[in-house]
Ligand SMILES: *[C@@H]1O[C@H](CO)[C@@H](O)[C@H](O)[C@H]1NC(C)=O
Ligand SMILES: *[C@@H]1O[C@H](CO)[C@@H](O)[C@H](O)[C@H]1NC(C)=O
Ligand SMILES: *[C@@H]1O[C@H](CO)[C@@H](O)[C@H](O)[C@H]1NC(C)=O
Ligand SMILES: *[C@@H]1O[C@H](CO)[C@@H](O)[C@H](O)[C@H]1NC(C)=O
Ligand SMILES: *[C@@H]1O[C@H](CO)[C@@H](O)[C@H](O)[C@H]1NC(C)=O
């Protein structure tokens with residue numbers, strides 16, 4: 001029976017590879033700009049465990065790794081998460097709109113997990129509900145022992161012309177470069193929330209996936225993630241599937257540490273979900289589904305596939321008739337562009353990528369979902385995974401029907417702009433090897449670390465800018481004005 005499954009997968013892979021070959025033969029014409037910016041070439045190193053950014057806060061049972069994310073669909077709730085090391089302590093959060101008067105409280109829960117010979121601290125999650133929009137709240141965690149206080153501002157009420165500025169960070173890791181990326185992001189006074197496109201700590205690059213590196217990462221990003229919501233996408237470095245040390249439950253550390261409000265959008269798993277945030281509707285998709293992971297585990301246990309084959313099987317099972325497929329099919333028609341004009345999709349593995357890394361990994365997913373994204377006029381798709389930067393023109397590749405030979409991306413005004421922003425700065429280093437010539441769909445590409453800003457001005461306009469680490473904050477290495485796909489003019493919604 002397992003053989004049968006495997007045979008079908010091989011067949012599917014064959015069809016996919018034929019499409020690749022056809023595309024290759026047809027050839028691409030010369031594309032956009034490949035930046036010749038010269039950056040330092042050596043591989044980046046992780047910050048040592050005793051670095052200032054990993055310091056444990058002082059005090060008995062002091063809360064650490066504090067981070068927040070949106071807690072419901074509309075943005076009137078916030079999930080507060082933190083870790084205590086010595087004892088569970090309290091999972092309560094005290095909060096209020098005045099610094100000295102935290103007269104509201106909410107009660108959360110704590111959990112912990114083990115991974116090989118590591119045991120986590122007590123991981124607390126507490127949701128603050130019925131918050132007022134566009135309001136600054138102060139909150140305290142660590143009640144009864146060492147108390148630490150932070151603050152955040154809730155997103156504005158959902159609406160047509162609500163200005164809002166998102167930061168975009170991917171594949172961050174915890175290297176010296178990661179620290180520079182985060183520092184540059186923080187120096188933008190306008191940035192209000194982070195859209196994180198996956199691959200958080202890279203703890204899995206350490207022996208036995210040393211989960212202490214999940215803790216250091218949590219302490220590292222606290223300086224931003226405790227004060228503004230980070231919207232999470234799961235990447236391959238969140239899978240933490242390690243049967244060689246008996247760890248066969250995928251996403252275990254990620255699921256325990258990072259909660260997302262997936263149930264609020266009718267999703268059945270934290271890897272795909274949606275939120276409304278100001279004037280934006282954000283859909284997070286899974287490039288690696290648990291559905292695929294179950295199969296992977298099965299194949300691995302029966303020892304019938306090599307790791308490469310498993311990787312491909314895993315990717316192909318993000319596809320049709322999976323829970324994510326059904327969810328997205330029902331989700332896209334729910335987006336009301338006269339309420340949230342901007343439609344943004346986040347995923348980890350890019351669909352359009354002209355670097356010689358992770359070639360075609362996003363292909364199965366693209367074939368399934370690209371027609372829907374074009375039909376629903378998604379404004380932008382942000383992805384990570386490839387450790388470099390790239391921005392596409394508005395293109396689609398949905399006309400192909402096996403016989404018509406139309407297998408190349410073509411200009412398409414209804415299509416999103418695809419941006420790869422996997423250049424947060426992790427220890428694996430930059431992807432510098434690009435396909436030549438630059439494909440026509442690629443508008444700009446550069447192998448440098450950095451982050452981006454998506455600044456929504458009103459229903460028609462958003463300013464997008466990519467900041468390369470080497471330039472300090474004020475200089476922008478790539479930018480474009482986004483014109484909303486539905487609101488080409490302020491008077492008419494064309495969707
Ligand atoms: C907390 O204090 C604020 C400001 O004085 C007040 O508006 C609010 O109603 C109070 N909340 C509770 C639960 O007492
Ligand atoms: C876990 O095992 C590794 C390898 O045997 C060892 O180096 C490490 O110190 C152990 N960690 C803990 C927390 O016991
Ligand atoms: C990380 O960046 C912060 C802020 O720029 C700086 O204070 C800190 O010393 C840096 N730490 C390391 C290890 O680079
Ligand atoms: C870049 O990638 C191509 C395709 O995988 C390979 O043939 C080539 O040797 C690589 N170039 C360098 C400099 O690594
Ligand atoms: C929307 O923002 C753009 C860019 O700031 C501006 O040029 C345009 O006039 C604004 N539209 C309206 C209706 O205010």
Ligand SMILES: [Fe+2]
Nearest residue numbers: 199235236385
């Ligand atoms: Fe990745």
